Amino acid sequence: MKDLDWSNLSFGYLPTDYNVRCCYRNGKWGEIEVCSDEYLKLHMAATCLHYGQEAFEGLKAYRCPDGRVRVFRMDENALRLQSTCRGILMPEVPSELFMEMVTKVVRLNQEYVPTYESGATLYIRPLLIGTSAEVGVHPSDEYMFLIFVTPVGPYFKGGFASNPYVIIRDYDRSAPLGTGIYKVGGNYAASLKANSIAHEKGYACEFYLDAKEKKYIDECGAANFFGIKNNTYVTPKSTSILPSITNKSLMQLAEDFGMKVERRQIPEEELATFDEAGACGTAAVISPISYIDDLDTGKRYDFGPNPGPISTKLYNHLRGIQYGTEPDVHHWTTVVIG
Numbered sequence: 001m002k003d004l005d006w007s008n009l010s011f012g013y014l015p016t017d018y019n020v021r022c023c024y025r026n027g028k029w030g031e032i033e034v035c036s037d038e039y040l041k042l043h044m045a046a047t048c049l050h051y052g053q054e055a056f057e058g059l060k061a062y063r064c065p066d067g068r069v070r071v072f073r074m075d076e077n078a079l080r081l082q083s084t085c086r087g088i089l090m091p092e093v094p095s096e097l098f099m100e101m102v103t104k105v106v107r108l109n110q111e112y113v114p115t116y117e118s119g120a121t122l123y124i125r126p127l128l129i130g131t132s133a134e135v136g137v138h139p140s141d142e143y144m145f146l147i148f149v150t151p152v153g154p155y156f157k158g159g160f161a162s163n164p165y166v167i168i169r170d171y172d173r174s175a176p177l178g179t180g181i182y183k184v185g186g187n188y189a190a191s192l193k194a195n196s197i198a199h200e201k202g203y204a205c206e207f208y209l210d211a212k213e214k215k216y217i218d219e220c221g222a223a224n225f226f227g228i229k230n231n232t233y234v235t236p237k238s239t240s241i242l243p244s245i246t247n248k249s250l251m252q253l254a255e256d257f258g259m260k261v262e263r264r265q266i267p268e269e270e271l272a273t274f275d276e277a278g279a280c281g282t283a284a285v286i287s288p289i290s291y292i293d294d295l296d297t298g299k300r301y302d303f304g305p306n307p308g309p310i311s312t313k314l315y316n317h318l319r320g321i322q323y324g325t326e327p328d329v330h331h332w333t334t335v336v337i338g
């Protein structure tokens with residue numbers, strides 16, 4: 001293993017040895033190429049640069065206490081990328097190709113999978129871009145699918161902890177019938193300003209209401225929202241949020257724990273009724289919410305300074321599955337090394 005100070009890593013880019021690539025030409029996917037160059041040679045009129053034909057995914061490889069390296073639900077990331085491809089007219093990357101490339105890139109860079117003890121992981125970033133030159137607004141004929149990996153530090157440096165969020169009404173991340181349900185870069189460009197305002201004001205993240213009525217909960221930055229009350233896990237149903245694989249997994253675990261699960265519209269005022277609330281996604285699994293401020297109305301929805309018991313139980317259980325220390329009854333993990 002590389003001699004790096006794993007526990008001091010941030011969520012930044014650290015070079016590794018290899019990335020894997022596969023090109024789509026003449027209506028079909030080619031061979032997988034192993035590459036050590038971090039740069040792309042790209043036509044300046046490529047559609048990804050001008051018209052946003054760009055999609056990505058995010059997942060992690062975990063070095064486990066049993067010595068193996070596991071990845072979590074990569075079949076789900078493949079399906080979500082296919083949905084994104086249909087959404088912005090790119091050719092679908094077949095699940096087998098996606099999973100073969102994930103496995104390959106982790107194995108090729110196994111020296112960079114951080115130690116279990118460090119709490120750090122290997123972040124896997126699949127990227128699909130339109131590469132042919134177009135000046136008119138058309139989908140590309142040619143595409144490149146590539147995956148790189150980079151070690152990232154633990155999300156919670158000082159242990160599982162709660163953070164404050166802020167409702168922002170002045171900016172929308174995505175429109176009700178727009179691209180919010182797809183993992184495309186454009187949604188992130190649209191969120192940069194609100195995110196920077198939230199940080200400036202001392203919050204961990206911005207919180208979006210639905211763009212049309214500004215009435216219902218949508219998402220927290222790049223994570224899904226959930227609230228807990230009366231032994232029920234409640235999460236928004238919306239046409240403008242990204243279907244989080246972490247959220248999907250937490251819903252299943254909540255059900256396994258005998259809780260009720262509701263996926264429905266959540267009016268902002270309902271926030272006052274939750275005992276616990278959290279943001280969920282691959283980066284943190286769960287980032288518990290201490291309070292949510294609505295600066296326009298002056299309201300504060302308070303969930304207490306520390307993570308609640310159910311969020312903590314869900315967090316520990318899902319992490320246990322990812323690290324192979326809890327039984328993987330739903331067959332969510334794949335051993336890629338060991």
Ligand SMILES: *Cc1c(COP(=O)(O)O)cnc(C)c1O
Pocket residue numbers: 058183219221222223224242243244245246247280281282283
């Ligand atoms: C990636 C992403 C999430 C989290 O999805 P996971 O599959 O759980 O990592 C949530 N919201 C947005 C906008 C995202 O891009």
